[in-house]
Amino acid sequence: MSSYRYAAYGSNLHPKRLRKRVPSAALIGTGFLPGFRLRFHKLSDVDGTGKCNIVAGGPGVYLAIFDIATSERMQLDQIEGPGYERQDIQVNNFGTCSTYIAISRSIDDSLQPADWYKEYVVRGARFHAFPEEYLSPLENLPAVADADNERSCREWKLVDELLISALGPDSQ
Numbered sequence: 001m002s003s004y005r006y007a008a009y010g011s012n013l014h015p016k017r018l019r020k021r022v023p024s025a026a027l028i029g030t031g032f033l034p035g036f037r038l039r040f041h042k043l044s045d046v047d048g049t050g051k052c053n054i055v056a057g058g059p060g061v062y063l064a065i066f067d068i069a070t071s072e073r074m075q076l077d078q079i080e081g082p083g084y085e086r087q088d089i090q091v092n093n094f095g096t097c098s099t100y101i102a103i104s105r106s107i108d109d110s111l112q113p114a115d116w117y118k119e120y121v122v123r124g125a126r127f128h129a130f131p132e133e134y135l136s137p138l139e140n141l142p143a144v145a146d147a148d149n150e151r152s153c154r155e156w157k158l159v160d161e162l163l164i165s166a167l168g169p170d171s172q
Helices: 015-021 070-080 115-127 132-139 149-165
Strands: 003-008 026-033 036-043 050-056 061-069 084-091 095-102
Touching (some): 036 061, 050 095, 070 084, 115 132
Antiparallel strands (some): 003 061, 026 061
């Protein structure tokens, strides 16, 4: 089976979340991308809230590195949707990994994430035991309630499923 490496930094950090999207995703480790910053300023084309992006000029971003079947690459591209471009980055100890970077016309620095989306990121970061100085700003980031109650309930149900795997990487 042909595969590629994917570097997740946002809502796909948690292996259980990513495997719901692309079933072949296998966690192979965590990495760090120096010189970048995590932002929640990519405009969602679905709900108008801020989704994750990484930009140059920061203290660094923690990543989860997955091995994914090449046959699922287009599926992940579609899930990430418009406003992102797949790009290759170099990650120490893992080499070339694909990730998604927001295109400039999809960036709005005034955005906030939906509360459930932010929680995907927080729970993924906790799952990987990222350092507290990285986690604390994520947990304290302002978020907005989703105006679509049906979507909000559906997403919170999925977020809550991640608690089952909250013991860390060995419990996946």
